[in-house]
Amino acid sequence: MKRETLITKTSGAVVPFSEDKLRTSLQRSGASKDIIDSILLEVKPKLFQGITTKKIYRMAFNLLKQRSKHVAAKYKLKNAIMELGPSGYSFESFVAEILKHQGYNTKVSQIVAGECVNHEIDVVAEKDNTFCMIECKYHNQPGTMSDVKIPLYIQARFQDVEKTWKQLPGHQKMIHQGWVVTNTKFTGDAVKYGTCAGLRLLSWDHPKGKGLKDLIDSSGLYPITCLTTLTKVEKQRLLDAKVVMSTDINNDQRILEKIGIKGNRLLSVMNEVQNLSKGEGKGVKKI
Numbered sequence: 001m002k003r004e005t006l007i008t009k010t011s012g013a014v015v016p017f018s019e020d021k022l023r024t025s026l027q028r029s030g031a032s033k034d035i036i037d038s039i040l041l042e043v044k045p046k047l048f049q050g051i052t053t054k055k056i057y058r059m060a061f062n063l064l065k066q067r068s069k070h071v072a073a074k075y076k077l078k079n080a081i082m083e084l085g086p087s088g089y090s091f092e093s094f095v096a097e098i099l100k101h102q103g104y105n106t107k108v109s110q111i112v113a114g115e116c117v118n119h120e121i122d123v124v125a126e127k128d129n130t131f132c133m134i135e136c137k138y139h140n141q142p143g144t145m146s147d148v149k150i151p152l153y154i155q156a157r158f159q160d161v162e163k164t165w166k167q168l169p170g171h172q173k174m175i176h177q178g179w180v181v182t183n184t185k186f187t188g189d190a191v192k193y194g195t196c197a198g199l200r201l202l203s204w205d206h207p208k209g210k211g212l213k214d215l216i217d218s219s220g221l222y223p224i225t226c227l228t229t230l231t232k233v234e235k236q237r238l239l240d241a242k243v244v245m246s247t248d249i250n251n252d253q254r255i256l257e258k259i260g261i262k263g264n265r266l267l268s269v270m271n272e273v274q275n276l277s278k279g280e281g282k283g284v285k286k287i
Contacts, residue, residue, distance in 0.1 A: 005047045007056065010143035017047060022060065028217075029075035031064060039063045054142070065228050070275035073226040077216060078204065080225040081183045082140045085239055091138040092122045093244045094223055095181050098212075099125050101219045102287050104132070114160030121161070125179075131165060132200075133158050134179040146182045151194035151201070154180050158199070183212065202287070210287065220277050222246045227276070229269045234259055249273050 005017040019040060026036045043059050057079075065072035073080075084090035089109070096106040104125040112121045112133070123134040135154045137146045158178030165171050179200040180186075186194070186203050194201045205211040216222060224230065224238050224246050237259045238244075249255050250273045256266055 005051070006049055007047070008050055008052045010053060014050070017051075017056075019044070022056065026060065026064065026075065029064070029077075030071045031068065031075070035064070035067050035071075038067070069228045069272045072228050073222065073272060073276050074217070076228075077213065077222065077226060078183075079142075080223050081212075082142070083225040083235070084138070084223060084244070085236075090223075090239050090244050091183060092136045093242070095134065095136050096123050096125070097245050098215055098219065098221060099123065099134075099287075101221055102215075103127050112161050113164050114157070115163040116160050119157050119161055129173065130175045130177060131171065132177045132179055133161050134181060137180060137182040139182065139184045143184075145185050145187050146180070146190055146203070147187045148189040148193050150182075151180050151186075151190050151197065151199050154178060155194075155197045155199060181212070200287075215287065220247075222276055224249065227269065227272055229265070229272045234261065246273050246276055250277050 006014050007017045008014055022043070023036055023040065026039065031039075039060055042063055043056065046059060047056070061072055061076055064075055081091065081094070084094060092108050096108050099106050104127040106123055106125045108123055110121045110124045112119050112124065121133050122136040123132075125132040125134055135157075137150055139146075155178060158176075162176045162178075165174075165176055177200055178198075179202065180194060181202045182204070184204055186201060186206060191201060191206065201207075202212060204213055223244055225235050227235070227246060230238075238249075238255070241255075241258070243249070243255055249269070253266065253270055256269055261269060
């Protein structure tokens, strides 16, 4: 009987390798059955006891990139969001764009007066009769989770801000909401407390079926860090220029020309961007 291959997760836990899980992750990125079968055929012989999920992902990603660049871009979405930068500002801008696609009017990095003190709010969003204070918790390391302390302190800040908002003209009949958005996951206690306190929680996979990943895939709004045809230096130049969304490039290729991308490389990047953006706005999931 063949010995099962044990792999090491980011958390350090050791679990059996699951072909089904790898197959599912590739399917979610839009890879065809033939491509998935060919990737599994190459990956499985290279597995060894204790191999990390990171190494397996890297192998699958490199093989997928050889077959379909825009599908590989979707496959690396989680890591791409972690590449948005240490300051977190790009993630806040990215979240604001996702909300705009949902019909919200948004403002990033706002100083808002509370009853006791002023607060720097990552995103202020408004839609219909709902006014939202949104705090973004960005992590650049896989496996990092947002624990219960985060919704606890954000709820306290929201309550201070809400007291002031309620006194503004026209706000007496408005619904005020506090949100917490993270690019990773919440702990069980964070979800339990946030739900109990009335906060809106949005993480990579929460709420189920309407998490951050689902919203991105259904909207076709991807960060420029997804693009496999750009170098790290080029991505950083775009982020420094406040270009976060791949759709910005799709709408104006001069953005690429300004950072020195021309000729065949320009065509290659634009081709990936256009394929990545296909289906934007179709079957959009609502928050």
